Amino acid sequence: xxxxxxxxxxxxxxxxxxxxxxxxxxxxxxxxxxxxxxxxxxxxxxxxxxxxxxxxxxxxxxxxxxxxxxxxxxxxxxxxxxxxxxxxxxxxxxxxxxxxxxxxxxxxxxxxxxxxxxxxxxxxxxxxxxxxxxxxxxxxxxxxx
Numbered sequence: 186x187x188x189x190x191x192x193x194x195x196x197x198x199x200x201x202x203x204x205x206x207x208x209x210x211x212x213x214x215x216x217x218x219x220x221x222x223x224x225x226x227x228x229x230x231x232x233x234x235x236x237x238x239x240x241x242x243x244x245x246x247x248x249x250x251x252x253x254x255x256x257x258x259x260x261x262x263x264x265x266x267x268x269x270x271x272x273x274x275x276x277x278x279x280x281x282x283x284x285x286x287x288x289x290x291x292x293x294x295x296x297x298x299x300x301x302x303x304x305x306x307x308x309x310x311x312x313x314x315x316x317x318x319x320x321x322x323x324x325x326x327x328x329x330x
Contacts, residue, residue: 191223196235203239203315205291210236211322218326225323232319233312240284240294240311247298269296278302281310285318 186194195213202208214232217223253259254266261269273280273296281297284290297307 188223188227191217192227192231195228196231199232199235200239200242203236203291203294204242205295211318214319214322215326215329218323219330221330225327229319229323232322233316236315236319237308237312240291240315241304241308243291243294244298244302244304244307247295248301249298250295251299251301266299270300273297273300273302278306278310281307282314284311285314 195210195217198208198213199210202210210232214228217228218225250259254261254263278297280293281302284294294307294311
């Protein structure tokens with residue numbers, strides 16, 4: 186595989202992993218690092234960019250979901266939305282630091298859009314968290330080689 190195919194595949198894996206679809210981009214990154222055939226910087230870069238953009242998509246979905254909150258099919262009840270608002274008001278935008286955590290990270294990014302977290306704050310905090318996560322994954326991978 187060429188570096189372009191690898192980077193595109195890693196980008197796609199990271200992007201989809203950041204959405205509500207299941208995925209394990211960390212395993213893909215670790216595997217590619219351990220092969221030791223491709224540029225470490227490019228692998229980390231495309232993992233981060235894909236994952237950050239996937240989270241931004243989640244924010245936009247949450248932002249648009251608000252207008253449907255009175256529909257029967259809406260995925261959250263009024264009580265759940267009030268709870269989410271309460272936690273957000275209590276802990277603030279810094280809860281976005283947890284966006285990298287499996288199972289809770291993706292819903293946090295959707296809730297951020299639903300609660301109208303300013304997009305610039307969202308991007309800065311989420312980018313920081315995602316970059317730190319992939320740097321940590323890279324560090325662990327390199328220490329296993």
